[in-house]
Amino acid sequence: MSNNILSRLAKFNELIPSTVPFVEGKLKGHQDRKNYSIIGPGVSEDSKQNVKLAESHGFNIGAVSAAPMNGSGLHSHTTAEVFMIHSGSWRFYWGVNGEEGEVILNTGDVASFPTNMFRGFQNVSDEEALMFVALGEDDPGVITWTPKLLKEANDSGMLLMEDSSLVDLTKQNIPEGKFVTKPLEEKELQSFDHYTSDEIEKFVIRYEDNKNYVHDEHNNSNSIINYLDSFEIHGKKIDPQIPHNTGFGLSLLKGSSAHIHSYSIDSSEFYNCLNGQWEVTCDDEKVILDPHDSFSAPKKSTRSIKQISNDKGSLFIIRKSK
Numbered sequence: 001m002s003n004n005i006l007s008r009l010a011k012f013n014e015l016i017p018s019t020v021p022f023v024e025g026k027l028k029g030h031q032d033r034k035n036y037s038i039i040g041p042g043v044s045e046d047s048k049q050n051v052k053l054a055e056s057h058g059f060n061i062g063a064v065s066a067a068p069m070n071g072s073g074l075h076s077h078t079t080a081e082v083f084m085i086h087s088g089s090w091r092f093y094w095g096v097n098g099e100e101g102e103v104i105l106n107t108g109d110v111a112s113f114p115t116n117m118f119r120g121f122q123n124v125s126d127e128e129a130l131m132f133v134a135l136g137e138d139d140p141g142v143i144t145w146t147p148k149l150l151k152e153a154n155d156s157g158m159l160l161m162e163d164s165s166l167v168d169l170t171k172q173n174i175p176e177g178k179f180v181t182k183p184l185e186e187k188e189l190q191s192f193d194h195y196t197s198d199e200i201e202k203f204v205i206r207y208e209d210n211k212n213y214v215h216d217e218h219n220n221s222n223s224i225i226n227y228l229d230s231f232e233i234h235g236k237k238i239d240p241q242i243p244h245n246t247g248f249g250l251s252l253l254k255g256s257s258a259h260i261h262s263y264s265i266d267s268s269e270f271y272n273c274l275n276g277q278w279e280v281t282c283d284d285e286k287v288i289l290d291p292h293d294s295f296s297a298p299k300k301s302t303r304s305i306k307q308i309s310n311d312k313g314s315l316f317i318i319r320k321s322k
């Protein structure tokens, strides 16, 4: 197997996480968490965050694991943020006080959160839980924290600089020429959007809900959920369930003998195993994906994929929009 292919395989157990990825990383409820950057740097504020594959894909992929009752504080994004739950139950809440609404997501569920709104999440199961996160564009920009969270983080000794780096005052002083990010003012908060729980639920697609699946009538093998953008499989196009224009397509392929025959597209493509075991063939080289493993097929390569375990398997597929 060539180094090129191996460098694009992200075995989950071999990834190196950041344990203080963001300014709120020392606060109760946020301190017992790991942040992984798999495709692109993501929005991590840790300048030492390890990135598995820096090549531009048109989107970023990361993962978050957290201990019970831990997760992210309230923050807003300027590009898409789409969550794919791999294990446990996660509570998402939003609004500047975190009280405008909430949804609970379980294993296999997907949610696409709009830009320009404050959202936070916590693991509400009784053991460590994992999810993957897709962010829009090659550069997903920086995140904006609520003023309350930024002040609490500052009180814990953690400062977010205007260049998006972190300063831990227990270990260092503010470097010369760097400036601390000021909390947003009341009037600046008015430009953020508001959503009810019913409105956000429309952007949540449940794994266990059979009505979300389309069957591509190809040997009765493939059940597909298409979340975002048009998905093409064996010459058939499937419409998305979520109307967000994220700049990338996201689909799930599920079945005991699920597969896609050989095809070639110009863009690179990201495969992420939720369950089962998958074989991805890419220009005559093969990789095996176990649960939580990921692989990026290089641009213009010829690919085929198949589910090879005895049980059913599910695979997320992410492609840059045309």
Ligand SMILES: [Fe+2]
Residues within 6 Å of the ligand: 075, 077, 081, 143
């Ligand atoms: Fe986020």
